[in-house]
Amino acid sequence: MIDNNLLQNLSQNLLEILEDNEYYDVTIEVGNDPYVEIYRAHMVILCYRSPYLRRILSIENDKQKNDGTLKHIKLPNILPKTFQVILRYIYSGRIFLEGYDTLDIIKILVAGSELGLRELINYLQSFLIKNEASWMELNFNEIYRISFENDSFLELQNYCNDLISKEPDKIFKSLDYSSTPENLLIKLIQSDNVKMSEIKVWEHVLKWGLAKNPELPSDPKSFSIEEFNILKGSLQKCIPFIKFYNIASEEFSSKVIPYKIILPKELYKDLLNYFLNPHNQMKKPDTREIKNIGENNLKNIDSKIITSEHAELILKWINMNNSNTITSIFSRLIYKETKYRMKLLLRGSRDGFTVEKFHEICDDQPRTIIIVKVKDSNEILGGYNPIAWKAYGYTDTKDSFIFSFKNNYDLDDHILSRVIDKECAIINGNPSFGFYDLHLFDECYCKRMSYEKPIRESKDLFSCDDYEVFQIMND
Numbered sequence: 001m002i003d004n005n006l007l008q009n010l011s012q013n014l015l016e017i018l019e020d021n022e023y024y025d026v027t028i029e030v031g032n033d034p035y036v037e038i039y040r041a042h043m044v045i046l047c048y049r050s051p052y053l054r055r056i057l058s059i060e061n062d063k064q065k066n067d068g069t070l071k072h073i074k075l076p077n078i079l080p081k082t083f084q085v086i087l088r089y090i091y092s093g094r095i096f097l098e099g100y101d102t103l104d105i106i107k108i109l110v111a112g113s114e115l116g117l118r119e120l121i122n123y124l125q126s127f128l129i130k131n132e133a134s135w136m137e138l139n140f141n142e143i144y145r146i147s148f149e150n151d152s153f154l155e156l157q158n159y160c161n162d163l164i165s166k167e168p169d170k171i172f173k174s175l176d177y178s179s180t181p182e183n184l185l186i187k188l189i190q191s192d193n194v195k196m197s198e199i200k201v202w203e204h205v206l207k208w209g210l211a212k213n214p215e216l217p218s219d220p221k222s223f224s225i226e227e228f229n230i231l232k233g234s235l236q237k238c239i240p241f242i243k244f245y246n247i248a249s250e251e252f253s254s255k256v257i258p259y260k261i262i263l264p265k266e267l268y269k270d271l272l273n274y275f276l277n278p279h280n281q282m283k284k285p286d287t288r289e290i291k292n293i294g295e296n297n298l299k300n301i302d303s304k305i306i307t308s309e310h311a312e313l314i315l316k317w318i319n320m321n322n323s324n325t326i327t328s329i330f331s332r333l334i335y336k337e338t339k340y341r342m343k344l345l346l347r348g349s350r351d352g353f354t355v356e357k358f359h360e361i362c363d364d365q366p367r368t369i370i371i372v373k374v375k376d377s378n379e380i381l382g383g384y385n386p387i388a389w390k391a392y393g394y395t396d397t398k399d400s401f402i403f404s405f406k407n408n409y410d411l412d413d414h415i416l417s418r419v420i421d422k423e424c425a426i427i428n429g430n431p432s433f434g435f436y437d438l439h440l441f442d443e444c445y446c447k448r449m450s451y452e453k454p455i456r457e458s459k460d461l462f463s464c465d466d467y468e469v470f471q472i473m474n475d
Contacts, residue, residue, distance in 0.1 A: 037080035051116035177211035232262035395426035
């Protein structure tokens, strides 16, 4: 039985060690001029509490002889006021937030992520959601930006997506368009959770473009050709995610046509044909979700494990996770009759199940998907690697993910797990996603380490009937 009083005494004793000026062996320079503070600390505690500080101190050890020389490290990206709270947490296991406002707490969260303090990250996310919901709604632009710039803040990301789902109009109106980055606006407008009318989405995108270019007139009738081109340049990555076909004819005429110059020519031509022909309007193509574009855009997949429906869902996950790396692919998918296929590179039952054969065929091939059929079951496992496989080493990426279908006949019964430790996202030598999250070849098992959640209920070893490796291609 654990006595909380004993733990409190231990915590207090460790804080006293922090405040002791005699036995320290590390100095930490925090902040930038003119706000710089020097803190004294103890190497053994820092190494065991913070993965980041452990790496930094290991580098310092390599530079210096192990002769008792005082170690000195610098943390210029963290404010002294913020680091003081974190250092006390590192020593005591307790967080003292009295006197700190919401922005201060967010700075502590960001700094905690930089230092790899997973327990603190989870605690502060829950604290903000529970105690600062009103502030985050009023300052959604800032909290959304911070959440999606860091792969560690999954709770806040889910919180933001939930808010978008419930009150998208309110969220759009709360945005400060002049400071909203382009990639965040794209994430917002392409989200499946946005339920507002498409004309409203279009109007918000226009407001953002005009806010980014305050020198432009507010009335398109006053635009010069040069000014239209400026607005077109600002919106060119947003336009592919607008479902223009879902806009009413009257609204298209009054609110889209005045800006026709900023639309791609082929798109505008197709839209005119669509809105001028009543028969075409019986169909409502959805230009935001791949699964609704039509199977004709995805060629039949050469797989003995998954169907084209599985493939379309996987492509959607890739598109949602990283619109920047494949925006051009999906833009063409939306506006043209481009054919897409998942090119089969390797099949175990055809090419063999050895690591050597995998590297022979798959090395230096980017955007690959591995699909595994679990033996004696209907279970399918898989993972996506946006970076090329190599013969050895780790691959650092924030865009990989792993997944499972518990029953290959039920697409809804799936688990999608995105990477949280991007430095260990891909293990190349014996191909693996994370250290143990989806380990293949010599032994097959799934044990959550580097990804947000396990994709199997069991951590036991399993065998596979077959496996396939595909590369995303466009013709």
